[in-house]
Amino acid sequence: MASMESSNASISDDDTMDVTEASVQLLQSCAEGNEAGVESALQMGADVVCRDEEGRTPLHFAAGVGPLPIVKRLIEAGHPWNVVDDNYLCPGDYALQHGQQEIAEYLLEEGVRAEMLLGLVQKRKPGTAHGDVPTGASVNQNADVKMDTATTDSAGAVSTETKEQPAGGAYLQSAVRFAGDRIMDASNDAVMMEWETPLMQAHAELLCPTEKLDVLNVGMASLHCTLFCFLWGSWSLGFPQISTSFDSVIA
Amino acid sequence: MGIIDGFLQSHKPRSHHIIEAHPAVYARMKTLGWDQKPGVFIHFGRWQDVLPRLRKAGLSFDGIFFDTFDEYYEDMLDFERELSWLLRGSGVYSFFNGMAAGNRFFHAVYCRIAELDLANLGMTVQYEPMPVKIDPTTWTGVKHKYWCLDTYYLPACRHKAST
Numbered sequence: 001m002a003s004m005e006s007s008n009a010s011i012s013d014d015d016t017m018d019v020t021e022a023s024v025q026l027l028q029s030c031a032e033g034n035e036a037g038v039e040s041a042l043q044m045g046a047d048v049v050c051r052d053e054e055g056r057t058p059l060h061f062a063a064g065v066g067p068l069p070i071v072k073r074l075i076e077a078g079h080p081w082n083v084v085d086d087n088y089l090c091p092g093d094y095a096l097q098h099g100q101q102e103i104a105e106y107l108l109e110e111g112v113r114a115e116m117l118l119g120l121v122q123k124r125k126p127g128t129a130h131g132d133v134p135t136g137a138s139v140n141q142n143a144d145v146k147m148d149t150a151t152t153d154s155a156g157a158v159s160t161e162t163k164e165q166p167a168g169g170a171y172l173q174s175a176v177r178f179a180g181d182r183i184m185d186a187s188n189d190a191v192m193m194e195w196e197t198p199l200m201q202a203h204a205e206l207l208c209p210t211e212k213l214d215v216l217n218v219g220m221a222s223l224h225c226t227l228f229c230f231l232w233g234s235w236s237l238g239f240p241q242i243s244t245s246f247d248s249v250i251a
Numbered sequence: 252m253g254i255i256d257g258f259l260q261s262h263k264p265r266s267h268h269i270i271e272a273h274p275a276v277y278a279r280m281k282t283l284g285w286d287q288k289p290g291v292f293i294h295f296g297r298w299q300d301v302l303p304r305l306r307k308a309g310l311s312f313d314g315i316f317f318d319t320f321d322e323y324y325e326d327m328l329d330f331e332r333e334l335s336w337l338l339r340g341s342g343v344y345s346f347f348n349g350m351a352a353g354n355r356f357f358h359a360v361y362c363r364i365a366e367l368d369l370a371n372l373g374m375t376v377q378y379e380p381m382p383v384k385i386d387p388t389t390w391t392g393v394k395h396k397y398w399c400l401d402t403y404y405l406p407a408c409r410h411k412a413s414t
Contacts, residue, residue, distance in 0.1 A: 207343055208259060
């Protein structure tokens, strides 16, 4: 493919432009908001999810620059809504950063549509996409969310788990260790952190506007929370107190 | 069991039910005397297995919290399908909103999906924004920075008929 990369002699001749050149034109046209340029690049066979040196795709540029028809055209051509660049930003992030409200709304609706459609055919765990995401793939990148399971790889493979697999199975069996005020599971992921405490306090206030209510907490695999509490001290009977700040809340 | 249980206790509930699936955690809860606390009921098992028992006992609740950690979105949705009987008419349901928290745009997409799915179940959702302050050094040595949001959207879900 070296000849492709070095080829530049025939750049003005549409018939002989190769995929690489068409892709470069696509990126450039998106960066310029040039609808005609986008259309001709696609006609010439440009790779719709080609990337620049920072991992940005045509949709990253189109989302930041506009106009909306280019964004729609790229989606129509098969560009996934949720590809992230080297900085972990998706096209919707670019739209928001550049004040493209209409485009951000469109991409959000496209994301909702694609994810809900996907939800009909497979389980997905909302996560953070990275690297290449096949068309129609979910943001669901299991390996990328808080834990690694035996069934996923660090490359962020799209979920292929089936209904038969018990949810949280790997986590329920994983070892947990302490690291200061952080709790890590065996794969060194953060599972519970101090900053979540005020959030939990707010949840409790929401659920208990008054006293004498009947409440239910469903902790699927809340080992992380519990160990966090063990570490921090006790809202429990006769457990040695470690943290005054936490205990005062529940005294 | 989690941090929230200590906070729930501080609001002096009449009854406080906890569904706990992890054997080590369950054992530890008993060691700590949680099962002896007045009004506290610990149900050992996965919620999928425990809920039928609660239903058979005719239980329903004013406040319900669901922590999605380590579960799929569809699991949470399965749980929410049970709210029609589990959550009282004027009750409030909330979940730990860490959906796709590694990217704020993905998070926004999932907040919207949750809103649509709950609407289909006859419920409304209000997201109350809360600032999240995370010390940057928090992430030192952490493999996945799983949270990049500076705002937490606290979900308050209610039956439509009650709003």
